[in-house]
Amino acid sequence: MTRLSKVSFSKLAAPGKGVSVVLAGTDLALGPIAGEVASKLEGGLERAAGIAGFKGKKKSMMNLIAPGGTGLDRLIAFGIGGPDELQLEDWRAFGGAVLAELQKSKTETATVVLEGPAGYEISAEAVAEFAMGAKLRAYVFDTYKSKKAEDETEKDLSLTIAVADPRAAKKAWGVADAVAEGVILARDLVNEPPNVLGPVEFADKARELEKLGVEVEILGEKEMKKLKMAALLGVAQGSTRPPRLAVMRWNGGKKNSAPVALVGKGVVFDTGGISIKPAAGMDEMKGDMGGAAAVVGAMRAIAGRNAKANVIGVIGLVENMPDGNAQRPGDIVTAMSGTTIEILNTDAEGRLVLADALWYTQEKYKPAIMIDLATLTGAVLVALGNHNAGLFSNDEDLAGNLLAAAKASGEPLWRLPLSKDYDKLIDTPNADVKNVGGRWAGSITAAQFLQRFANDVPWAHLDIAGTAFGAPKDDISQSWASGYGVRLLNQLVADHYE
Ligand code: BES
Ligand code: MN
Ligand code: ZN
Numbered sequence: 001m002t003r004l005s006k007v008s009f010s011k012l013a014a015p016g017k018g019v020s021v022v023l024a025g026t027d028l029a030l031g032p033i034a035g036e037v038a039s040k041l042e043g044g045l046e047r048a049a050g051i052a053g054f055k056g057k058k059k060s061m062m063n064l065i066a067p068g069g070t071g072l073d074r075l076i077a078f079g080i081g082g083p084d085e086l087q088l089e090d091w092r093a094f095g096g097a098v099l100a101e102l103q104k105s106k107t108e109t110a111t112v113v114l115e116g117p118a119g120y121e122i123s124a125e126a127v128a129e130f131a132m133g134a135k136l137r138a139y140v141f142d143t144y145k146s147k148k149a150e151d152e153t154e155k156d157l158s159l160t161i162a163v164a165d166p167r168a169a170k171k172a173w174g175v176a177d178a179v180a181e182g183v184i185l186a187r188d189l190v191n192e193p194p195n196v197l198g199p200v201e202f203a204d205k206a207r208e209l210e211k212l213g214v215e216v217e218i219l220g221e222k223e224m225k226k227l228k229m230a231a232l233l234g235v236a237q238g239s240t241r242p243p244r245l246a247v248m249r250w251n252g253g254k255k256n257s258a259p260v261a262l263v264g265k266g267v268v269f270d271t272g273g274i275s276i277k278p279a280a281g282m283d284e285m286k287g288d289m290g291g292a293a294a295v296v297g298a299m300r301a302i303a304g305r306n307a308k309a310n311v312i313g314v315i316g317l318v319e320n321m322p323d324g325n326a327q328r329p330g331d332i333v334t335a336m337s338g339t340t341i342e343i344l345n346t347d348a349e350g351r352l353v354l355a356d357a358l359w360y361t362q363e364k365y366k367p368a369i370m371i372d373l374a375t376l377t378g379a380v381l382v383a384l385g386n387h388n389a390g391l392f393s394n395d396e397d398l399a400g401n402l403l404a405a406a407k408a409s410g411e412p413l414w415r416l417p418l419s420k421d422y423d424k425l426i427d428t429p430n431a432d433v434k435n436v437g438g439r440w441a442g443s444i445t446a447a448q449f450l451q452r453f454a455n456d457v458p459w460a461h462l463d464i465a466g467t468a469f470g471a472p473k474d475d476i477s478q479s480w481a482s483g484y485g486v487r488l489l490n491q492l493v494a495d496h497y498e
Helices: 032-040 044-052 088-105 124-138 166-191 199-212 221-226 230-236 282-287 290-304 350-365 379-384 396-409 420-424 442-451 486-496
Strands: 002-011 019-025 061-065 074-081 109-113 155-163 215-219 244-251 260-270 310-320 332-334 340-342 369-374 389-393 413-415 459-463
Touching: 002 088, 002 124, 002 166, 019 032, 019 088, 032 044, 032 109, 044 061, 044 074, 061 088, 074 088, 088 109, 088 124, 088 155, 124 155, 124 166, 155 166, 166 199, 166 290, 166 486, 199 215, 199 244, 199 260, 199 290, 199 310, 221 230, 230 310, 230 332, 230 350, 244 290, 260 282, 260 290, 260 350, 260 486, 290 310, 290 369, 290 486, 310 350, 350 369, 350 442, 369 396, 369 486, 379 389, 379 442, 389 396, 389 442, 396 413, 396 459, 396 486, 420 442, 442 459
Parallel strands: 002 155, 019 074, 019 109, 109 155, 260 310, 260 369, 369 459, 389 413
Antiparallel strands: 061 074, 215 244, 244 310, 332 340, 389 459
């Protein structure tokens, strides 16, 4: 697989060798540089376009090999459609689509001329989104492919992007590249096999953010026992691998301003526990730490771009296993908040982990807002499939800001309701609350459960069970793990908290 090893920016000029990509608008509208290249072809480009039916439609492509008179090995005309329809997310998708075409051509260097025809504006941000799309598209998880070195198609691609203002593009890329690195980190964490990435190893990965200036603190079993986190510890007790709670703090904002708190479900593997899951597809439960991965990825992005905000990330790391010491259906535990929880299904474990993580976060850090991310329910897949994460919130402003950030980042959210009537579904005669509702509205009753541990802090819960992994491949992701949530959280912080 061709990897993207380098992205650099240069001044606009007509490339005279190698592989080059130029943009074409609707009806084959070309910018000055593309026009210059085309003129060397003496009408060949127009003729080829006529034969191929290439009209510059959005994401259409025409690939000319060794076009005479240009000196190029390959000229790819990439369609961008009309100027009015172009959004930042289009540039991200273009970057992905162009990268895929370059991978097919097996070249080691390529120049993309990012210059629109007259009337098209390509901002530095659009250039950066293009580069981000290429970088995310190039991602592959092949750590455990021992034969890859023998594959002759294994190549590194160095991409040069020629733009009107390379300095501005470079600056914008500095920011976008940090975000892309965060997405890639989240993907790697979710893709890693569960034997390699247990709670301790995951916490070590969080610790690595210290290199970027993030303060990291890791609580072990002893500390959590002292804090009376019996809900989280109850899930962990069926595993021989001990739990961890990792706290990451980025202090880029004003000294005394309350932080944004991000909380993640980090179940490194979810067998269901004693309420064990069926065998088919259980391997996918290695991704049940997708919420924690998104939080670590978001912290990576925020620290990497030096965000002027105070952000903390808290992740509860456990493994849900069924051994002789595992918790049973019928057990009653007392969470850190003092709330007693009757466990009726040990497979509803994520909410137990988050109950203590949320309570600890709001009590200790008094955040301005608190957002948790969790691969929490299969029911959210029934409701929304792979294309939207479920949003729940006790706060209208926060919900609105998140929906706006979802639109801007291209990581979609759909809001679902919370109410007293749903909340009643998790009452039980035996304790303060039970950990499962009835058959219906499974994602909502899970969210109602979490709300009881948010303690009136403006809070939102994102159920990412359908979006964190297993979503269809697209222009910017060919990976099982999508890294969903990193761009969304980064956008929210950028737009509202710095
Ligand atoms: N981790 C699962 C949810 C999940 C399912 C994530 C599919 C991704 C894909 C969660 O811990 C779980 O098992 N939830 C149960 C809850 C039920 C027991 C109330 C579920 O969704 O079936
Ligand atoms: Mn479960
Ligand atoms: Zn789970």
